Amino acid sequence: METNKTAATTAKSNADSLKKSSNSKSTVKHKKEEPLEQFFIDALKDMYWAEKAIVESLPKMRDAATTEELKEAFEDHELQTRKHISRLEKVFEETGQKAEAKKCEAMAGILKECEEIKNSTPEGTMTRDAALIIAAQKVEHYEIASYGGLVQLALTLNYNKAADLLNKTLAEEEETDEALTDVAESYINFEASREGDEEEESETAAY
Numbered sequence: 001m002e003t004n005k006t007a008a009t010t011a012k013s014n015a016d017s018l019k020k021s022s023n024s025k026s027t028v029k030h031k032k033e034e035p036l037e038q039f040f041i042d043a044l045k046d047m048y049w050a051e052k053a054i055v056e057s058l059p060k061m062r063d064a065a066t067t068e069e070l071k072e073a074f075e076d077h078e079l080q081t082r083k084h085i086s087r088l089e090k091v092f093e094e095t096g097q098k099a100e101a102k103k104c105e106a107m108a109g110i111l112k113e114c115e116e117i118k119n120s121t122p123e124g125t126m127t128r129d130a131a132l133i134i135a136a137q138k139v140e141h142y143e144i145a146s147y148g149g150l151v152q153l154a155l156t157l158n159y160n161k162a163a164d165l166l167n168k169t170l171a172e173e174e175e176t177d178e179a180l181t182d183v184a185e186s187y188i189n190f191e192a193s194r195e196g197d198e199e200e201e202s203e204t205a206a207y
């Protein structure tokens, strides 16, 4: 997928800018009242809420999934998401802020869509897994966009350590997105496309 290729390069090119910026000493001054600083902190709070909500949602998605492969992918991502939460706590610390969550309406909506797939697809089908993968990728893409922006803001505000931490999470979100694409493309989408045919075939055979 073209979008995945583009996303995969983001964390790496950020890592290159981080190397350059790590030579210049972090000169964090008191800029708490500045609007950009305020926006950065608000965006961190938004992601802190989002990651916590994702941790709650992933076990439900695992239970809804049909294949063991997808169940495992959701389990792995739950562990990784817990790491993202503690990494964000370190970022708050780095910026001298208390870790606080602020409801992210966008993520609340995406997760609602993820959980509703259980009601809109038949249980035990590949169609359900294909739909769950797409929904989960919407989560990843929101996270990639958010962390990509946060890394750049952290660099601009001279929070180099925070930028480094955020970039690690960004790289993991990109990897998860790619892993989900691989699962979908390996066999799930193909088998999902045959589900209707198989039913028709067995109905015809019965006559």
Ligand SMILES: [Fe+2]
Pocket: 051, 080, 081, 084, 143, 169, 173
């Ligand atoms: Fe995450």
Ligand SMILES: [Fe+2]
Pocket: 081, 139, 140, 143, 173, 176
């Ligand atoms: Fe994620």
